[in-house]
Amino acid sequence: MAELSPEKIEGIKERLLDRKRRLWLEVKEQLRSNIGDGYQEMLSTARDEEDQAAVSLLAETHLTLLGPKRQELEAIEEALLRLENGTYGMCEACGCAIEPRRLEVMPETPLCRACMSHREKLAKAASR
Numbered sequence: 001m002a003e004l005s006p007e008k009i010e011g012i013k014e015r016l017l018d019r020k021r022r023l024w025l026e027v028k029e030q031l032r033s034n035i036g037d038g039y040q041e042m043l044s045t046a047r048d049e050e051d052q053a054a055v056s057l058l059a060e061t062h063l064t065l066l067g068p069k070r071q072e073l074e075a076i077e078e079a080l081l082r083l084e085n086g087t088y089g090m091c092e093a094c095g096c097a098i099e100p101r102r103l104e105v106m107p108e109t110p111l112c113r114a115c116m117s118h119r120e121k122l123a124k125a126a127s128r
């Protein structure tokens with residue numbers, strides 16, 4: 001990730017963490033308003049990372065409910081992992097550097113533009 005300065009990395013990390021926090025709040029809200037009282041207590045006590053594991057287990061059973069948000073959360077988690085192990089900014093599919101401008105817009109993306117549009121084409125073809 002030659003083109004990303006430590007300052008940039010730090011900024012991206014903050015944005016990802018911030019987005020993650022907000023998504024979690026939304027997910028919890030959504031679960032709270034959509035599921036029975038049985039989970040209320042569990043959700044209201046779910047505050048830190050470990051409890052979030054319990055919430056994500058819960059979310060697992062409400063996949064359709066959470067769909068896109070859950071996917072985004074997973075993408076963010078993975079991006080944070082890549083930041084940790086130093087592979088951030090590299091395309092998951094072809095290994096080339098993801099365009100810095102693309103990372104500015106979608107910091108959680110694991111793919112360069114070419115691979116993403118390739119994948120989208122495949123998805124479209126498959127759904128036809």
Ligand SMILES: [Zn+2]
Binds near residue numbers: 091092112113
């Ligand atoms: Zn690629």
